Amino acid sequence: MSGWKRALDAAGVLEPGLRRDYGVQRELVARFRRTSYLAVRTLLPGALLPHVVVATAVMHHGDNLLDTGSRARRVEAWAAWERGVRAALETGRGDDPLLRALVHTVAVHPRMRAALDEYLDCAPAEVEFAGFAGEDDYQGYVDAYSLPAFMLIGCLLGPDAEDGRYRAVCRAFIDGSQRLDFVNDIAEDLAEGRLGVPAGTLERFSVRREDLAAGRAAPGVRELVRDQVGLAEAALRQARAVSGLVPATSRPLLEALVEVELLTASAVRARGPEVLRGSVGPSPVAALGVLLRARSKTRRAGVRSWGPW
Numbered sequence: 001m002s003g004w005k006r007a008l009d010a011a012g013v014l015e016p017g018l019r020r021d022y023g024v025q026r027e028l029v030a031r032f033r034r035t036s037y038l039a040v041r042t043l044l045p046g047a048l049l050p051h052v053v054v055a056t057a058v059m060h061h062g063d064n065l066l067d068t069g070s071r072a073r074r075v076e077a078w079a080a081w082e083r084g085v086r087a088a089l090e091t092g093r094g095d096d097p098l099l100r101a102l103v104h105t106v107a108v109h110p111r112m113r114a115a116l117d118e119y120l121d122c123a124p125a126e127v128e129f130a131g132f133a134g135e136d137d138y139q140g141y142v143d144a145y146s147l148p149a150f151m152l153i154g155c156l157l158g159p160d161a162e163d164g165r166y167r168a169v170c171r172a173f174i175d176g177s178q179r180l181d182f183v184n185d186i187a188e189d190l191a192e193g194r195l196g197v198p199a200g201t202l203e204r205f206s207v208r209r210e211d212l213a214a215g216r217a218a219p220g221v222r223e224l225v226r227d228q229v230g231l232a233e234a235a236l237r238q239a240r241a242v243s244g245l246v247p248a249t250s251r252p253l254l255e256a257l258v259e260v261e262l263l264t265a266s267a268v269r270a271r272g273p274e275v276l277r278g279s280v281g282p283s284p285v286a287a288l289g290v291l292l293r294a295r296s297k298t299r300r301a302g303v304r305s306w307g308p309w
Helices: 003-010 016-032 034-043 049-067 071-091 097-108 112-122 124-128 135-157 165-184 186-191 199-204 209-213 221-244 251-277 284-300
Strands: none
Touching: 003 016, 003 049, 016 034, 016 049, 016 097, 034 049, 034 251, 034 284, 049 071, 049 097, 049 112, 049 124, 049 135, 071 097, 071 112, 071 124, 097 112, 112 135, 124 135, 135 165, 165 186, 165 221, 165 251, 186 209, 186 251, 199 209, 199 221, 221 251, 251 284
């Protein structure tokens, strides 16, 4: 029996049609978020794996709806999706594989319902996003969209009793990760007519948006990249506190996610002004090392994961 089938068994996904629905989400996540899928497949116990895959699929589907097409098209597509999700949760039935799998995951993990409601309420902030005037605007975006989106997964991995510390650490993680994405994806974002680095930050380093859009490495670009990466690293180092706040079953995955983001930060800093020509990822060898070390922790903790090794 394959590891995925054993994971479905462990997660209580037994009905053949529902297993196929979860399988569709697995294929999508493995295709579009390969690094994330490898991490969860390698480090999570089977009882959690299918549900985290579904939460990731919801995030990916939402990102596609919120980022594709004209503003009017995105607003319409999101509204239709939101109605479908809320109807499925109310009736306990979905009319596509993602909704059916989501309904089951929420039934197994009821606390995901609150995270999902927050995400549905806050996600339209992404439709309105075109850039930030200053740092306060960026931080507001993290609170309004980035954190609620991450908590779809975060709520499945956190402690049963939450006193606010876990969410604060999750915010530090997504703050660092989001800022890193924005500086790493400057070229891609500008091609879509938006920029995640605040205008005030550009001004502070005497960098013009037109120079970035044209791929011109103006004198302040290197310092701007270094500044934004430094802020991202500071937040990610704060997120290392997650180790003492979560169950042993999810600790290796969350620790690994933080360390892979820190590796990415180092790669972005080294790339410097060349980010204007395209984004960069962490060293595959270094990232694999993070996963292997995390995998050894799962074994020492007696956690049965379902990865390829």
